[in-house]
Amino acid sequence: MNDRMGAWRRRHVLGGFIGLAALGAPAILRAAPSGQPVKVGGTLSLTGFLAQTAVIHKIAAEIMIEDINSRNGFLGRPVEYVLLDDQSKPDVARSLYEKLITVDKVDLIMGPYATAPILAAMGVAQRYGKVMIQSSMGIPNLQTYDMAFPATPFGPEPDKTYPNVILDAMASLPTPPKSMVIVTSKFPSAQFMAKGMRIEAEKRGVKVPLYLEYEAGNRDFGAIAARVKEANADFLWVGSLGLESNQLLEALRKLDYTPKTSFHLYPAPGPLALSPDGNLVWCSTFLEPDEPFMSRPGMKKIAELYKERATKANLPYAIIDAQAAGMVAAWQILEAGVNGAKTLEDKQIAAWLKKNVVTTVYGPTKFDGLYNHGEPAQLIRQVQDKQWKVVWPKQFVAPGVKLIPT
Amino acid sequence: MPSATLLGQALISGVLAGGMYGLLALGLSLSWGLLRLVNLSHFALAFLAAYLTYELGTTYHVAPWWAAAMIVPVMFLIGIAQHWLFDKFKVNELASLLITFSFAVILEVAIQLYWTADYRRFETHYSTMSIKAGPFYIPVLELALCMVAGVLAWGTWLWLRKTYVGKALRAAAEDADIAAAYGVDHKKLAYLLSGMGAAYAAIAGTFIALIATLAPTQIWAWLGVVFAVVIIGRLGNPLGALLAGMLIGASESIAMAVFEPAWAPVVSFSVLIAILLWDPEWL
Amino acid sequence: MADLLSVENLSAGYGRAVVLSDVAFRLGEGEALAVLGRNGVGKTTLLDTLVGVTRRFTGSIALGGREVGTLAPETRAGLGVGWVPQERNIFRSLSVQENLTAVARPGPWTLDRVFRLFPRLKERRQQSGASLSGGEQQMLAIGRALATNPRLLLLDEPTEGLAPIIVQELLAALTRLLREEKLAAIIVEQHAQKILPITDRALILERGRIVHQSDSAALLADPMPLERFLGVTGR
Ligand SMILES: Nc1ncnc2c1ncn2[C@@H]1O[C@H](COP(=O)(O)OP(=O)(O)OP(=O)(O)O)[C@@H](O)[C@H]1O
Ligand SMILES: [Mg+2]
Numbered sequence: 001m002n003d004r005m006g007a008w009r010r011r012h013v014l015g016g017f018i019g020l021a022a023l024g025a026p027a028i029l030r031a032a033p034s035g036q037p038v039k040v041g042g043t044l045s046l047t048g049f050l051a052q053t054a055v056i057h058k059i060a061a062e063i064m065i066e067d068i069n070s071r072n073g074f075l076g077r078p079v080e081y082v083l084l085d086d087q088s089k090p091d092v093a094r095s096l097y098e099k100l101i102t103v104d105k106v107d108l109i110m111g112p113y114a115t116a117p118i119l120a121a122m123g124v125a126q127r128y129g130k131v132m133i134q135s136s137m138g139i140p141n142l143q144t145y146d147m148a149f150p151a152t153p154f155g156p157e158p159d160k161t162y163p164n165v166i167l168d169a170m171a172s173l174p175t176p177p178k179s180m181v182i183v184t185s186k187f188p189s190a191q192f193m194a195k196g197m198r199i200e201a202e203k204r205g206v207k208v209p210l211y212l213e214y215e216a217g218n219r220d221f222g223a224i225a226a227r228v229k230e231a232n233a234d235f236l237w238v239g240s241l242g243l244e245s246n247q248l249l250e251a252l253r254k255l256d257y258t259p260k261t262s263f264h265l266y267p268a269p270g271p272l273a274l275s276p277d278g279n280l281v282w283c284s285t286f287l288e289p290d291e292p293f294m295s296r297p298g299m300k301k302i303a304e305l306y307k308e309r310a311t312k313a314n315l316p317y318a319i320i321d322a323q324a325a326g327m328v329a330a331w332q333i334l335e336a337g338v339n340g341a342k343t344l345e346d347k348q349i350a351a352w353l354k355k356n357v358v359t360t361v362y363g364p365t366k367f368d369g370l371y372n373h374g375e376p377a378q379l380i381r382q383v384q385d386k387q388w389k390v391v392w393p394k395q396f397v398a399p400g401v402k403l404i405p406t
Numbered sequence: 407m408p409s410a411t412l413l414g415q416a417l418i419s420g421v422l423a424g425g426m427y428g429l430l431a432l433g434l435s436l437s438w439g440l441l442r443l444v445n446l447s448h449f450a451l452a453f454l455a456a457y458l459t460y461e462l463g464t465t466y467h468v469a470p471w472w473a474a475a476m477i478v479p480v481m482f483l484i485g486i487a488q489h490w491l492f493d494k495f496k497v498n499e500l501a502s503l504l505i506t507f508s509f510a511v512i513l514e515v516a517i518q519l520y521w522t523a524d525y526r527r528f529e530t531h532y533s534t535m536s537i538k539a540g541p542f543y544i545p546v547l548e549l550a551l552c553m554v555a556g557v558l559a560w561g562t563w564l565w566l567r568k569t570y571v572g573k574a575l576r577a578a579a580e581d582a583d584i585a586a587a588y589g590v591d592h593k594k595l596a597y598l599l600s601g602m603g604a605a606y607a608a609i610a611g612t613f614i615a616l617i618a619t620l621a622p623t624q625i626w627a628w629l630g631v632v633f634a635v636v637i638i639g640r641l642g643n644p645l646g647a648l649l650a651g652m653l654i655g656a657s658e659s660i661a662m663a664v665f666e667p668a669w670a671p672v673v674s675f676s677v678l679i680a681i682l683l684w685d686p687e688w689l
Numbered sequence: 690m691a692d693l694l695s696v697e698n699l700s701a702g703y704g705r706a707v708v709l710s711d712v713a714f715r716l717g718e719g720e721a722l723a724v725l726g727r728n729g730v731g732k733t734t735l736l737d738t739l740v741g742v743t744r745r746f747t748g749s750i751a752l753g754g755r756e757v758g759t760l761a762p763e764t765r766a767g768l769g770v771g772w773v774p775q776e777r778n779i780f781r782s783l784s785v786q787e788n789l790t791a792v793a794r795p796g797p798w799t800l801d802r803v804f805r806l807f808p809r810l811k812e813r814r815q816q817s818g819a820s821l822s823g824g825e826q827q828m829l830a831i832g833r834a835l836a837t838n839p840r841l842l843l844l845d846e847p848t849e850g851l852a853p854i855i856v857q858e859l860l861a862a863l864t865r866l867l868r869e870e871k872l873a874a875i876i877v878e879q880h881a882q883k884i885l886p887i888t889d890r891a892l893i894l895e896r897g898r899i900v901h902q903s904d905s906a907a908l909l910a911d912p913m914p915l916e917r918f919l920g921v922t923g924r
Contacts, residue, residue, distance in 0.1 A: 047515070047518070047523075048623060049621075049623040051518060051523030051621075051622065051623065052522070052523040052524045052525055052621060053523075054523065055522060055523060055524070088623075183667075186668055212666070212667050213666065213667065213668045214662070214667035214668050214670070215667070215668045215670060215671050217627055217671075218667065218670060218671075219423070219618070219627065219628070219631075219670075220419065220420070220423040220655070220658065220659065220662075220670075222415070222416065222418075222419025222420065222422075222423060222545075222659060223415075223416040223419060223420065223658075223659040223660070223662035223663040223667070224662055224667050225419075226411075226412050226415040226416050226419070226663060227408075227412060227662075227663060230408075230409060230411070230412050242525055242619070242621070243525045243527060243619040243621075246527060246619070247619065250533065250534050251419075253534040254419075254534050254535075254536045254543055254545040255415065255536070255543045256536065256538070256543060268524075268525045270524075270525075271525055271527045274529075275527070275529065276529070277534075313522065314521075314522050315522055315524055316522075316524055316525075316526065317524070
């Protein structure tokens with residue numbers, strides 16, 4: 001579909017100059033957007049506590065901009081990403097977006113990473129009537145601005161839908177877990193999911209004997225581990241970020257306790273997959289470099305490029321995953337919006353996006369639901385042989401892969 | 407009410423985790439208490455040592471104790487170099503806070519440039535080993551950390567109390583001008599102490615590499631709690647620093663076991679405020 | 690006899706304020722000098738300048754023939770200048786014994802000998818400096834200076850503000866130091882009658898200048914200058 005759309009776009013833009021001959025135009029003509037560049041402004045948390053995520057997004061964005069420019073740019077003009085560092089601070093993000101719009105006079109904006117900076121940027125976007133696409137806001141109901149669009153398919157109510165995906169997967173096990181310990185960071189998007197998980201689990205008859213919240217940046221998991229061990233439930237659900245899952249599992253092992261089955265919300269994927277404690281654990285995802293995702297348009301090339309650049313940037317985990325894919329999808333949506341609406345006018349781009357379906361690395365994506373969200377597609381992956389494999393729901397599982405019970 | 411096993415286990419892991427607070431507090435307490443320099447870059451130096459331990463361990467397969475043997479002397483020299491700057495620019499207590507803060511930020515950026523902002527984890531086979539004692543488990547690595555911290559704190563305490571240099575340092579800390587008039591060359595001693603502080607940071611760093619998560623911003627994660635520990639333990643008192651570390655670690659852990667884990671960060675500051683209000687003689 | 694200390698043309702003060710001007714005197718080995726004068730005439734400033742903690746503007750200070758006026762206090766201490774400051778300034782956070790050993794240098798004045806001179810200090814050796822009485826603090830300050838084994842001892846009003854019984858005890862100790870041990874010393878005092886008997890020479894300061902210099906014995910015999918510059922009789 002992307003290829004067909006590309007051809008269509010090509011025809012349209014070149015049409016004024018060389019007529020319909022562009023249908024079979026040689027590569028040199030296709031790959032040369034020209035004129036004043038279209039400036040797209042945005043921030044990422046290149047420094048500060050979110051910095052480990054920024055490199056991933058930056059690489060993904062750079063790949064996408066090259067990709068877009070190798071086709072036709074935006075309306076035949078090359079795309080330029082004006083990227084600033086928000087230092088992981090919402091207030092810095094707010095003033096930088098203000099600056100991008102008023103001083104740098106960017107044509108379009110691209111959202112930052114993580115809920116807090118996104119909310120800060122969204123306020124500015126709303127004030128200036130700019131379309132804002134973001135890839136990582138885990139709490140959709142906070143996205144109240146009608147020209148903000150999510151690039152990642154959380155769906156409008158992931159705190160209701162995703163726990164049921166997990167509960168379905170649990171029910172499919174040979175001995176379905178009857179009790180669940182929930183341990184979560186108080187980081188807003190994790191806490192939001194944990195609360196939903198508790199409600200949905202109890203609705204479906206899974207007991208929650210222990211529900212614990214810890215402060216983001218918690219240093220010592222010894223006491224939490226002791227409580228998890230004592231509760232000894234059939235299933236452990238961890239609302240973790242970064243390396244918290246590794247820390248908790250290590251603390252549990254120091255108590256000679258291995259949870260029967262555990263789920264981890266937003267852990268750093270590399271360290272958990274490689275850790276001896278990580279074997280067969282579950283985790284949330286939207287995409288892995290495997291079938292059926294690799295057959296999606298452009299995905300193979302993007303995955304390869306990502307691996308190459310991430311390795312070059314000295315990233316320990318150089319495999320594309322949902323985080324990088326979110327940024328890829330965000331640019332795909334912006335590209336489709338601009339070239340679909342045939343304008344850089346934010347209002348018309350927003351209107352076009354609401355009426356159309358965009359195919360991204362996450363598949364066909366719609367924006368016609370609550371909070372501009374479409375269908376949810378949050379999945380479960382499992383560490384198998386130190387690799388992440390999507391294991392649930394079944395339609396996203398690669399041939400030959402199965403959810404392995406523990 | 408939590409079970410006795412849970413409480414006991416929480417106490418054990420808390421005290422052992424507090425050993426790390428104490429170890430980090432040690433160097434900080436010495437330079438603050440005896441040189442009147444608040445060295446915020448202490449944490450950055452510890453993390454630099456941690457990253458070096460990680461690098462040596464993962465890339466060159468150097469055992470952490472050999473890594474420490476290499477890093478500690480280098481850090482000692484870095485500490486001396488750092489003091490040379492303080493000395494040259496006649497840095498006072500407040501200025502030291504600002505200058506070492508900048509040092510720390512520069513080191514953070516340097517670490518991020520080389521090792522990226524991504525999380526690093528130094529996996530070792532003993533990282534999750536523990537000894538079983540009745541119903542309790544004692545993690546081996548944390549135990550080793552506490553023993554090292556104990557030896558260092560005790561040794562430093564004795565050194566300050568029993569040696570000429572130690573006593574001269576304490577005298578100079580109280581009144582540098584008077585001490586100088588009695589022949590105490592506290593400038594030379596200050597170099598020695600700065601070197602020691604950095605060497606202690608390196609030792610803490612080796613354990614951080616083995617126990618904790620490495621990320622450049624983690625440099626700041628320990629700041630608040632370790633400052634509380636330094637103050638509760640009394641400036642310049644190595645044994646006090648270690649005991650205060652264990653006290654805070656234990657209180658945090660018990661709070662996590664009995665109440666809500668999310669209360670843990672509040673605990674260290676509550677203990678600090680309570681002790682400041684109580685204002686005991688030893689403070 | 691060669692001079693132990695020779696001060697010439699000395700002027701000193703604080704910041705830009707000149708307190709001492711054109712001070713000159715000599716002190717032989719084993720001699721004791723009394724420095725007399727009213728409040729605020731610059732007695733402390735003189736001792737502090739010898740120690741090296743004020744600002745010296747001009748003049749020379751030679752100790753055993755070597756110019757020390759340009760040296761740092763810690764270097765002068767190493768060359769044998771021992772100081773008992775007017776404020777005593779003992780190290781309050783150190784114990785009595787630590788106060789003595791922290792600055793000790795090898796020589797005849799060992800810890801034991803200091804304790805023999807001031808038995809009270811021995812009793813309180815483990816106590817912290819902060820817990821001492823005024824008299825004990827003064828003993829500790831003197832003991833601490835002795836522990837550095839000085840060639841020249843500078844004492845700034847050692848009996849100031851102390852109970853008569855303690856003053857007696859201190860004077861007895863000073864008599865031993867100065868008369869029996871023959872330790873070279875400069876003693877600042879406002880009460881001339883207390884120290885003239887145990888010193889060899891005396892000088893009187895008035896507004897930062899030396900206005901009288903003579904043997905102590907002569908001053909005791911003819912107290913006219915005392916009456917004139919201090920407003921007291923020699924008795
Ligand atoms: N730190 C200082 N800064 C500025 N002026 C000072 C300082 N100390 C003393 N002075 C001044 O120098 C002069 C001499 O003071 P000094 O302390 O030497 O007198 P003194 O003879 O020791 O007096 P006292 O008998 O009261 O001890 C005084 O006018 C005093 O105000
Ligand atoms: Mg005086």
